[in-house]
Amino acid sequence: MQFSTEKLSKRDYFFSQPHQPFFTLGIINAIISMLLFIPAYKGIFGIDAKFFHSYSMIFLVFTNFFLGFLYTTFPRFSGTFPIHPRKYLMVFLFNLLATVSFFVSIWLNLAFFAAAIFMAISFALTLKEFYSIYKVCTLPKNDQYWLIVAIGVGAISNIFFLLSYIPCSCKSNIIYDTAINFGIYLYLIFLAFVVAFRMVPFFSHVMNWEKNRYLHIEIFTLFLLHSFLYNLYPKALFLIDLIAAILIANELKKIKLPFPNKEPLLWILHISIFWLPAALFIGSLIEFFEKFYGIYSFQLPIHLLALGFLTTILIGFGTRVTLGHSGNMLIVDRVTVYIFYFTQIVILGRVIFSIMAYFGKISPFFDISATLWIVLFVWWMLKYFKVLAFGEKIA
Template sequence: MRMQFSEDQNENYFFSQPHQPFFILAFVNAIVTMIVFLLAYKGYLFLSLSPTNFHFYGLTYLMFTPVFLGFLFTTFPRFTSTEAVAKKSYIHIFTVLYFGAILFLLGSIVSPFLSAIALLLVFYTHVRGFLILKNMYSTTTMEDKHDIFWILISMGFGIFSHFLFIVAQIFYMPLMGLATEIAMYLYLFLLTFSVAQRMVPFFSHCMNEKNQKLLKTVFLLLSFHILLEGIYTNSSFLVDFALAYVIVKELLSWELPFPNPNPLLWILHISLYWVPVGFFLGGFTNFISLITDIHFLALDTHSLILGFVFTILIGFGTRVTLGHSGNIMHADKWTTLLFYWTQVVVAMRILVSLVSSMGWNIMVLFDISVTAWLVMFIFWAVRFFRVLIDGKKLTP
């Protein structure tokens, strides 16, 4: 009886807060999808969709989206001063998403039909999550809805890009480019930046007056970027330079205390500094590709998504995991090393693109970059999964 009670207690703890099961699922998916992608890219495994599309879908909707859902289900009630998400609701979404992820991974290898069912299941959870957030936005009595409005808008674009991916994969492949562009810029980037510009200055005790036009300006420039890329590939370089300028000007006005001795803060600051760097690199490489035959193997999106979205995911994910488990809000040597390792992951992927642009063989570097990614997520899991599963208290 005592063992049964202990197991029930652990099970109840695991589902006691929304971020716990969603973070676990996202990190497991990050490891499994990257291994499958590596095998498929090297020709050891045949998939029912292209390795590139598998890579995009697996990381966008099976890794980043569960993290977004877990994070927003935990924090959005505070943002909106509304009631917490009902446990029954987020467990239902998690369960369907869990089976959808398994079906997608299996279906991609053995059956296009199973893969198609998986796409619909995962899409269903995305829509359900959005509707929960939309209901909070609709019922909040807060007067200042500026930040939560843009979080909701970007989540809506995530659903739209998700829908376009499914249509492209099943019916009309030419839509895949548009689905990817919207997902990268108006979903992954805009949602993360909307949260970051609200929370990072607050955590850093920077109380400068907020620029209410920032997110609208960024949204319009991102939309123009997507439009230009739809008309002619690599023609968006001027917009990328404009985004780099607008955002670096804004970051400087925040006067973030960098370098900061607190790893839980400097990891967030580094991620933000990657935003103008990523857009500048995007503008530069797009211009080079436009006037020459040199191509950079998606350096623009990887420098932005890995440099900013991935880095801040690790930073915020660690912060939420510690803060909501009763652990001391402190990054020990292991955690600090993981934060440094995020930049190794980013640097290795950028190096792969640069070497590719020179026409050299990238397979050794590609293997190293994937290994760096796997090491990052495996070691994070070793350190923090017990905290998420049963509330383990970490020694300082």
């Protein structure tokens, strides 16, 4: 949906399309959460750094990007009218309240309960809105169904994080591990997988291929198995991820994306979707050596997915949506191409950190890896904030 912005004030324009407030909040959270994670990891704050990092990235960063994209595209997928601003702005308000509450929880632990409750309300409102669209949709709605399922699992993950935070004599670490695995595999990765396999071929003008009708349920089942086997039988994790990598790679082979491609807005999306099976495959090898030989990778399999697949596609889609919905041409300059290349440097930095940390050299490689993440989002913000927030036209 394109809006006529000539008579809108900057404030009214900022809230006139879903992606603008959500993307902005996601970018700000990406920068602030990493700035706070650095001292938290070093023990400067008296908090659980892993908990802080996982919750902030899943629900304060990636969730805002997802909602900004889906509140725009979910009605389009379903052939229905755009969602009224009042509805998505209510969700945005709860996400903002969750963000503030979560950061306050660094100094006031009880504030986390407010953050989790605000996020639960955000999920509930989103599920209600999307399900109402799903019910009246007359177009094929397999993708919409799985998007709703993924968001539902995200809501469950948020509840598990809340439960794991409550002091008790039970095995809260199992609840916490399930929260992370549900949040990353069944929510973040699976949702982005559904969107990517719908939109990347479409943007690439590849409309017809012999689709695997069972791919969604196959991948969802494998990720579900991964989440439960994490504690029950971790030695099987490598096999689960290997099967998922093979299935996705086989589907990509059938799609035959036009890669390499001279158009940056396409090749960045192609690289991101290729990262999905690659990250699962490499991650499966790492998991094998971790479980059978005791080699610790500092959560590298998850970060290959989160950086290689999620962050790369986030930057690609984010740039495309920002340009297209501001009335600009879908053409990027050399600076943007450098930003796209830089996404891969961020991944490389995280790989180097894991390698060096294994040999006991955490510093300065942790700081370099975290700083590269911050630089990526600051750089993108400097380049595209006025286009995103106020619809600035690029010459």
